Amino acid sequence: MATPSKKTSASKSGSSAQNGSSNKGKSKTQKTERSSPKGQDEQGLRKLLVDQMKDMLWAEKKLTTAIPKMIKKASSEELIESLTNHLEETKEQVSRLEQAFQAMNLKATAKECEAMKGLVKEAEELMEEMEEGSLRDAAIICAAQKVEHYEIATYGCLVTYSQILGETEVAELLNETLSEEKGADETLTEVSQNINWMAEEEAEEEDAE
Numbered sequence: 001m002a003t004p005s006k007k008t009s010a011s012k013s014g015s016s017a018q019n020g021s022s023n024k025g026k027s028k029t030q031k032t033e034r035s036s037p038k039g040q041d042e043q044g045l046r047k048l049l050v051d052q053m054k055d056m057l058w059a060e061k062k063l064t065t066a067i068p069k070m071i072k073k074a075s076s077e078e079l080i081e082s083l084t085n086h087l088e089e090t091k092e093q094v095s096r097l098e099q100a101f102q103a104m105n106l107k108a109t110a111k112e113c114e115a116m117k118g119l120v121k122e123a124e125e126l127m128e129e130m131e132e133g134s135l136r137d138a139a140i141i142c143a144a145q146k147v148e149h150y151e152i153a154t155y156g157c158l159v160t161y162s163q164i165l166g167e168t169e170v171a172e173l174l175n176e177t178l179s180e181e182k183g184a185d186e187t188l189t190e191v192s193q194n195i196n197w198m199a200e201e202e203a204e205e206e207d208a209e
């Protein structure tokens with residue numbers, strides 16, 4: 001009764017997009033790349049991890065300038081507060097990523113993240129087009145949640161990769177960030193409850209005029 005389970009000892013991370021589902025490939029050539037010397041040429045899963053960390057470093061830095069623009073365009077105090085809190089977390093996430101690079105003996109470098117660039121661009125265009133009010137707030141929440149979901153998916157993968165690779169410190173750092181992203185997403189959902197209804201009421205009032 002062979003259980004084809006690979007060594008995914010730490011697959012209980014908070015990853016939602018991934019849950020250490022590394023059985024799929026059932027690779028016969030299970031290399032022990034986790035012991036690859038630190039700081040050397042990256043390859044395999046380690047390369048994927050590092051590449052994605054570079055992406056996220058760029059993304060988080062971009063968000064430290066994008067979130068303030070959202071705050072400026074938001075009207076709801078609750079929304080402003082939640083975005084402001086997450087801006088502070090985001091700044092912390094930048095330094096957490098830098099620590100993660102350091103833990104792997106690598107220089108922290110950022111690589112332009114096309115996806116985040118697009119999400120931010122879309123959010124900015126939307127905010128420009130819309131007038132101040134609950135509807136714009138609803139749109140800001142929608143844009144912000146797209147960002148959070150992208151981050152949750154990516155950090156979920158990165159936590160899993162770093163666990164498989166035995167990069168415990170990286171896994172811990174990124175898991176902390178993952179929890180913050182999930183928290184931010186949940187808060188936005190809560191904040192949206194009133195705002196979405198207000199947006200609809202405002203539209204009805206306008207129609208009645």
Ligand SMILES: [Fe+2]
Nearest residue numbers: 060090093151
């Ligand atoms: Fe983030």
Ligand SMILES: [Fe+2]
Nearest residue numbers: 148151181184
């Ligand atoms: Fe975030």
